[in-house]
Amino acid sequence: MKNAAYLILLLLTSCASNDRSIKVKGSDTEVNLAVTLAENFYKVNHEFSLAISGGGSGLGIASLLNGQTDIANSSRPLNAEEDSLFKVRGIKLRTVIFAEDATAFIVQKTFPLDSIDVGTLKKILNGQYKTWKAVTGRDIQINIYGRQSNSGTHSFIRKKLKIEFSRDAKEMNGNAQILEGIKTDASGIGYVGVGYILHSGASQPIKVLKITEKIGQVAVSPLDKQAIMARRYYFQRPLYQFIPETSWKKVAAFIAYEKGTAGKKIIQSSGYYIIAQNQ
Structure with missing residues (x-):
């Protein structure tokens, strides 16, 4: 597919x-x-x-x-x-x-962290971190749910983080597939447009991670309208x-x-x- x-x-x-x-x-x-x-x-x-x-x-x-x-x-x-x-x-x-638009990084609701910093995100998405041990202490494989190379979101994240995606990243056909994948995968992390999350209902069994540009800075949520208007969210476009x-x-x-x-x-x-x- x-x-x-x-x-x-x-x-x-x-x-x-x-x-x-x-x-x-x-x-x-x-x-x-x-x-x-x-x-x-x-x-x-x-x-x-x-x-x-x-x-x-x-x-x-x-x-x-x-x-x-x-x-x-x-x-x-x-x-x-x-x-x-x-x-x-x-x-x-x-x-x-x-x-x-703000691009949201999503995990299952049971994920032990509420935020993640940009440096750690780079290491996850480029495959440097193969398991969650360095991030959460859980020695379980990281599963990346992303988009194909013809996706603007794929291109945006790659350029914003200055990375090449891990070869193990799953290339999904759209936001819906990424969302469905994360729902059933406790090891998963994926990215979708925040508008899609809101459009598909607030009762989803997922967690939207807050993002910190650097460790120690205040974490910002893509769901925070005031932060977006002030251009404080790292992944907005x-x-x-x-x-x-x-x-x-x-x-x-x-x-x-x-x-x-x-x-x-x-x-x-x-x-x-x-x-x-x-x-």
Whole structure:
């Protein structure tokens, strides 16, 4: 299942013409939010049809390069190779930053610690620590639940920590699989978008770890809204939408809805954040 694309698909159809038919593909972190925004947009804009699917930031960007989507949702910026390909193909893009996300590290509720420091996290994720003994005193194997390399979250964590992931890390197809894996694995640690945790219910048998950048500093939770607004959480990032200039006219109403009062309320109620300079 390593190469299978995780897919959530929403189809909202009407008798819309091609200039009112919008396809959105990409980030698994953003897909639940995109579905909710599309559903509510459609309630007041029946002349549009919308198709929303996930699969990862890399898939969304590749679909944009191949002319298969109008909006690529991405939890990371374009890399140098992608940027070059768009230029070579003469595809002019508009970039929209419409929300801020915090990536949460999760373990089972029975995990003996409530927080973890960045240095220790590096050693866990790059495979330097094979067991939990140095961290919790438990001499049991560490199981890492992560994403595939086409995931923006995978790329974000790798670059933020300046690591290569352990070869033993499990490459899951999306947030849902990571969450399910952690629920049944007392040795597991994984990372998911905090919005996904809130969207899937607060009664999950998991623990969201607080993060300290350095040992001795105050631990910060990705669930702490004030900390996110103050940019004090180590693993927070903007969420992107890349749109080719040729699609801008037909998606402009949807983008305006996202950035309007109703859209902002949906973004915030879904567990994501709006930072002042991104409005």
